[in-house]
Amino acid sequence: MQADERRQLAQQLRVDTVRAPSVTGSGHPTSGMSAAELMAVLFDGYLRYDFARPDNPGNDHLIFSKGHATPLLYALYKAAGAIDDEELMTYRLRGSRLEGHPTPVLPWVDVGTGSLGQGLPFGVGIALTGKRLDRLPYRVWVLCGDSEMTEGSMWEAFERAAFEQLDNLTAIIDVNRLGQRGPTQYGWDTDVYRRRAEAFGWHAVEVDGHDVEAVDQAYADAIDTSGRPTVIIARTVKGKGVAAVENVDGRHGKGIDDVEAAIDELGGATNVSVAVAAPDGDGKPHTFQTGSADLPAWDIGEKVATRDAYGAALAALGSRRGDVVALDGEVSNSTRAEDFKDAHPERFFEMYIAEQQMIAAAVGMAVRGWTPFASTFSAFTSRAYDFVRMAAVSRASIRVSGSHAGVEIGQDGPSQMGLEDLAAYRAIHGSTVLYPADANTTAALVAAMADREGISYLRTTRGGTPVIHAADADITIGGSAVVTSSDDDAVTVCAAGITLHETLQAAETLANEGIAVRVIDCYSVKPLDAETVHAAVAATDGRVVTVEDHRPEGGLGDAVLDALATGDVCVQARKLAVRTMPGSATSDEQLADAEIDASAIADAVRDLVERSDR
Numbered sequence: 001m002q003a004d005e006r007r008q009l010a011q012q013l014r015v016d017t018v019r020a021p022s023v024t025g026s027g028h029p030t031s032g033m034s035a036a037e038l039m040a041v042l043f044d045g046y047l048r049y050d051f052a053r054p055d056n057p058g059n060d061h062l063i064f065s066k067g068h069a070t071p072l073l074y075a076l077y078k079a080a081g082a083i084d085d086e087e088l089m090t091y092r093l094r095g096s097r098l099e100g101h102p103t104p105v106l107p108w109v110d111v112g113t114g115s116l117g118q119g120l121p122f123g124v125g126i127a128l129t130g131k132r133l134d135r136l137p138y139r140v141w142v143l144c145g146d147s148e149m150t151e152g153s154m155w156e157a158f159e160r161a162a163f164e165q166l167d168n169l170t171a172i173i174d175v176n177r178l179g180q181r182g183p184t185q186y187g188w189d190t191d192v193y194r195r196r197a198e199a200f201g202w203h204a205v206e207v208d209g210h211d212v213e214a215v216d217q218a219y220a221d222a223i224d225t226s227g228r229p230t231v232i233i234a235r236t237v238k239g240k241g242v243a244a245v246e247n248v249d250g251r252h253g254k255g256i257d258d259v260e261a262a263i264d265e266l267g268g269a270t271n272v273s274v275a276v277a278a279p280d281g282d283g284k285p286h287t288f289q290t291g292s293a294d295l296p297a298w299d300i301g302e303k304v305a306t307r308d309a310y311g312a313a314l315a316a317l318g319s320r321r322g323d324v325v326a327l328d329g330e331v332s333n334s335t336r337a338e339d340f341k342d343a344h345p346e347r348f349f350e351m352y353i354a355e356q357q358m359i360a361a362a363v364g365m366a367v368r369g370w371t372p373f374a375s376t377f378s379a380f381t382s383r384a385y386d387f388v389r390m391a392a393v394s395r396a397s398i399r400v401s402g403s404h405a406g407v408e409i410g411q412d413g414p415s416q417m418g419l420e421d422l423a424a425y426r427a428i429h430g431s432t433v434l435y436p437a438d439a440n441t442t443a444a445l446v447a448a449m450a451d452r453e454g455i456s457y458l459r460t461t462r463g464g465t466p467v468i469h470a471a472d473a474d475i476t477i478g479g480s481a482v483v484t485s486s487d488d489d490a491v492t493v494c495a496a497g498i499t500l501h502e503t504l505q506a507a508e509t510l511a512n513e514g515i516a517v518r519v520i521d522c523y524s525v526k527p528l529d530a531e532t533v534h535a536a537v538a539a540t541d542g543r544v545v546t547v548e549d550h551r552p553e554g555g556l557g558d559a560v561l562d563a564l565a566t567g568d569v570c571v572q573a574r575k576l577a578v579r580t581m582p583g584s585a586t587s588d589e590q591l592a593d594a595e596i597d598a599s600a601i602a603d604a605v606r607d608l609v610e611r612s613d614r
Contacts, residue, residue: 001044001274006212009044009079010036012272014241015263016075020091020098022259027092027100030239030251032072034176034209035143038234039076041215042141042172043274046223050278051082054107058283060138061110061126061367065119066145066174067101068253074098079274082108104395110367112393115386117151120144120171121357124157125364127169127229128349133325134368135286138279139223140169146186147179149193153387155200156357161229162201169229170222171202174209176238180252190233197231209234241266285368288322288347295447297471298439303464306497307403309439310460311336313446314373315343324450325365327351327358329376335403335460337375355380359387359398366396371450378402378418378459385424392429392455399449399456400425405435406549407582407590408498409462414582418459423554425457426526432456432477433526435556437500438467441523444475452477461498463587468500468521480529481521482536489518490612491543491605492536494560496522499547499576502591505598510605517605525556530563538569543608545574547596552577572611574604 001009013036021027048060064073074091077083083098090096097105101114110126113119123142130138148154161169177187186192190206197204203225205218215234222230238252239245242262256262263269296312298304318324318340327349332338341348351358355376362372381388381402391398405418425433432452436442442460449456469481483500484507495503500521507517518536522528537544544564546557557575564571578594591597 003212006037006040006044008270009272009274010040010212011241011267012079012270013040013072013075015266015269016078016088017071018242018256018259018262018266020071020074020088021255023089024092025255027071027255028068028253029071029256030245031066031145032069032075033240033242034236034238035069035072035174036240037210037212037215038143038172038174039072041212041219043076043080043276045216046219047141047276048138048279049276051080051108051276056279056282057134057136057285058138058279058281060279061123061140063110063113063119063123063140063142064102065113065142065148066116067113067119069143070098070100070102073102077108079272080276081273103393111363111396112390115390116145116148117153118360118387118390121153121157121360122364123169124161124166124357125361126367127161127166128164128361129365129368129370130168131164131166133286133347133365133370136283138168138283142171144171144173146173146175146177146184149173150185153356156354157360158197158200158202160354160357165227166229167226171229171231173231173233174236175234176236177247178238178249178252182249188235190235193233201228203228203230204233205230206233209236210240290322291319293319295443297443298467300467300470302467304439304467305461305464306436306439306442307334307336307460307462309442310401310446310458311339313443315339317447317450318344318347321371321450323369323371325349325370325372327362327372327374329353329355329358329380331376334377335375335401355383356387359384359391362398363387363391363394363396366398373399373401375401375403377416378405378421379416381418381421382424388428388455392431397453399458401458401460403460404462405459406498407578407594408549408587410587410590411584413584417582419551419578421457421459422525422550422556425455426554426559428455430454431526434477434523435459435496435525436523437497437521438465438469440467440469440471440473441475445477445523448477459497465498465501475523478524478527478529480524480532482532483519483521485518486516488516489540490515490609491545492518492520492540493545493547493601493605494520494522494533494556495547496525496556498549499596502596502598503547503601506601506605509598509602515605515609522556522560525559528559528563533560533563534567534569537564537571541612542569542571543612544571545576545601545604545608547576547601549596550577552579572608574608576600576604
């Protein structure tokens with residue numbers, strides 16, 4: 001297109017950005033209207049995308065980090081012929097693919113956005129994948145809002161992109177000055193953004209975002225820049241083109257009051273189409289050479305930390321599968337992800353202390369069909385929790401390993417203890433939560449996670465624990481293991497991880513007192529093996545103790561009690577968990593102070609038995 005035609009396309013995008021939200025009276029038209037020229041030029045001259053083949057490996061990737069600007073995104077899809085006008089006018093209606101914020105329900109959307117500060121980190125992950133894994137020349141374009149530039153995750157992304165020299169990444173900041181409740185932090189001072197981006201190592205271009213010739217030149221400049229990413233800092237006007245809302249505070253997230261007048265003011269409805277250029281050829285992602293490798297195995301009774309088993313199993317899995325990649329947050333010598341790094345350095349990504357970017361990069365790799373495992377201390381996964389939540393919205397399949405969980409870690413103290421992680425990951429839609437107690441279980445679950453869709457979380461333990469299950473044991477996601485049982489069992493004890501070993505010690509003590517206990521290794525916290533739990537508790541007349549190195553809210557205890565709530569057995573339960581604020585102490589002292597050690601478990605069992613005898 002020539003410049004005048006691009007201006008016409010931009011006006012049409014504005015018209016459709018006004019029209020779509022008018023059906024429900026909800027949406028963010030003014031946020032899309034500011035970026036119309038930016039997207040018109042991108043779609044006409046620079047984006048390489050085959051809308052008929054969204055799975056084409058050579059396609060560019062466009063991410064709306066300012067995910068609330070979906071009326072503009074969907075208007076673009078209409079102009080490109082991906083959707084028709086009838087579908088455009090289903091925006092935000094029940095059952096429509098055109099949701100209020102973009103999700104991969106649409107085949108052209110890579111990631112769900114709308115939680116501000118996430119689109120650019122996801123874009124970094126996809127661009128990193130293009131450079132180091134796919135090794136294809138596609139480009140990643142990310143439309144950002146100026147409000148989200150105050151998010152720390154944006155600057156994690158800026159730092160990482162420069163470090164990795166991602167010249168296949170272009171960020172476009174729509175500096176329209178107005179946020180949800182008033183002016184943004186720096187308003188139209190685009191020089192602030194330029195200086196900061198340059199300090200991070202980016203090539204930065206300031207531009208009038210409504211000047212199609214200047215925008216065209218900026219994009220050409222970005223493509224010609226090598227060795228570093230480019231950010232285009234575009235000064236724009238929110239609500240551009242409609243006097244009633246143009247640069248008017250208080251219009252964020254609100255429809256246009258007089259839609260017909262606004263359309264007339266914008267020049268009326270038109271039917272301009274844009275022929276987005278397809279990428280050259282199909283492209284073929286790089287593949288990594290693999291071979292045969294058995295999962296590691298350990299003898300029963302051997303003392304091994306589950307974090308050690310995680311590293312060994314992940315390295316073996318990487319030898320068998322070239323799609324497996326690993327990311328770590330500068331603690332790989334503790335999480336044991338360094339085993340994968342040593343075996344497969346080309347597929348290992350050191351993300352340093354930037355947990356949000358680590359998870360975002362994992363999501364970006366999953367978008368492109370890779371199988372990522374991300375690891376850090378369990379306590380620190382909370383730093384990236386919103387990214388995990390949005391990964392579920394994105395229908396991404398990523399695997400997270402949290403090591404050094406619970407008070408068991410000992411003298412490091414509470415800042416290092418993951419005590420809320422099971423609850424957090426259980427709450428994620430469609431998630432899998434695993435907490436193995438020994439090395440062989442860990443290895444089996446790591447292999448199973450690789451084929452698991454959705455968000456998978458594996459909790460590992462710092463200290464060595466005895467191997468309980470044989471290497472060929474039937475360990476499955478959604479399963480459990482009954483470790484001890486008899487016809488005389490008085491109480492069922494459900495445990496996982498470190499507390500399983502404490503439970504077995506308690507069971508031995510109780511057996512000497514004539515009290516038989518049925519012990520279940522609930523290594524799959526979600527999905528829980530409800531059938532086995534129901535049967536065991538029924539066999540012990542409803543008496544059950546749950547014990548976990550975790551807060552009492554939302555962890556294993558709640559998973560067991562939730563399952564039992566659907567049964568017919570009247571339950572007498574004791575839930576042992578960490579209810580105090582830990583300090584520094586040895587591992588054994590921590591377990592005793594939290595009252596989740598063998599002594600406390602035995603006391604809880606005795607209490608239930610005594611009450612039933614009264």
